[in-house]
Amino acid sequence: AQSVSQHNHHVILSEAASLELGCNYSYGGTVNLFWYVQYPGQHLQLLLKYFSGDPLVKGIKGFEAEFIKSKFSFNLRKPSVQWSDTAEYFCAVNSGSGYALNFGKGTSLLVTP
Amino acid sequence: GAVVSQHPSWVICKSGTSVKIECRSLDFQATTMFWYRQFPKQSLMLMATSNEGSKATYEQGVEKDKFLINHASLTLSTLTVTSAHPEDSSFYICSAPGSGSYYGYTFGSGTRLTVV
Numbered sequence: 001a002q003s004v005s006q007h008n009h010h011v012i013l014s015e016a017a018s019l020e021l022g023c024n025y026s027y028g029g030t031v032n033l034f035w036y037v038q039y040p041g042q043h044l045q046l047l048l049k050y051f052s053g054d055p056l057v058k059g060i061k062g063f064e065a066e067f068i069k070s071k072f073s074f075n076l077r078k079p080s081v082q083w084s085d086t087a088e089y090f091c092a093v094n095s096g097s098g099y100a101l102n103f104g105k106g107t108s109l110l111v112t113p
Numbered sequence: 114g115a116v117v118s119q120h121p122s123w124v125i126c127k128s129g130t131s132v133k134i135e136c137r138s139l140d141f142q143a144t145t146m147f148w149y150r151q152f153p154k155q156s157l158m159l160m161a162t163s164n165e166g167s168k169a170t171y172e173q174g175v176e177k178d179k180f181l182i183n184h185a186s187l188t189l190s191t192l193t194v195t196s197a198h199p200e201d202s203s204f205y206i207c208s209a210p211g212s213g214s215y216y217g218y219t220f221g222s223g224t225r226l227t228v229v
Contacts, residue, residue: 034218043206043222044157090156098210100147101218105156 002027004093006104013081013111021076021107023091033074034092034101035065044090050074061085086111115141117209119221126197126228134192134224136207143209146190148182151204151223160205163190197228 007022025031035047048059055067065076074091088108092101116139126132136146144165149157161182163169169182179201181193194201205224211217 044208044220046217049217098145100159100162101157101208102159103149103156106154108154 002093002095002102004091004102004104006089006091006107008107009105010108011110013109015083015111015113016080017111019076019078019081019085019109021089021091021109023074023076023104024072025074025091025093026072027093027095029095032094032096033065033067034094035059035063035074035076036090036092036103038088038090038106040087047076047089081109081111083111083113085109115209115211115217115219117143117207117219117221119207119224121224122222123225124227126226128198128228129196131193131195132197132226134194134205134207134226136190136192136209136221138188138209138219141209141211142187143190144187145210146184147208147210147218148180148190148192149206149208151206153204157206160192165190194226197226199228202226202228 003026005024033050036044037047038044047063048057050057050067058064063078067074088106090106091104094101118137120135146163148160150160151157160175161169161171163182163184165184171177184190207221208218
């Protein structure tokens with residue numbers, strides 16, 4: 001069955017620390033991969049996406065993610081987090097344009113001053 | 114960019130009543146709309162997919178008669194929670210796929226439903 005796993009449910013970091021959030025998927029065939037962020041009280045916003053090409057994807061707000069096909073992973077990274085990065089982060093996968101997204105359970109990130 | 118407007122943002126209703134949630138694509142035509150449900154501190158779970166001019170496709174375990182979905186036009190999809198009960202209290206979110214080379218998804222701001 002198709003699934004998306006996010007390993008870290010709760011992460012607490014100090015400002016300026018580096019961030020890496022894990023995401024693994026179980027899908028056959030072509031996949032499109034996404035990371036979304038949900039700030040408190042707000043709707044989902046797209047951080048970055050991967051469809052094809054360079055497996056290292058750069059997104060907004062200094063985030064990047066690397067698609068490693070052999071590991072079925074799409075981990076999210078940021079070299080130096082800020083307090084304003086406190087939010088819920090969701091990895092999502094689908095098998096093609098126009099298909100519904102399958103979301104991971106999310107990772108709650110708290111950045112302390 | 115593509116915008117999906119979702120209303121209401123929050124609603125409180127009595128048990129046994131029905132509630133309608135609307136999602137409108139403001140600057141593009143949404144032939145497809147996905148409806149998700151999000152429980153507190155949990156992920157988004159796909160409930161159903163609505164397609165303009167045809168019947169919605171529901172995910173396994175979602176009651177078709179309780180969650181009525183209508184996609185009457187290319188810019189409007191509605192979700193009606195019928196005979197609502199406290200266990201239907203949740204956060205409902207709609208999403209439309211993008212078009213062209215973007216292949217992104219636009220999300221509504223969500224509706225917080227509380228059934229008392």
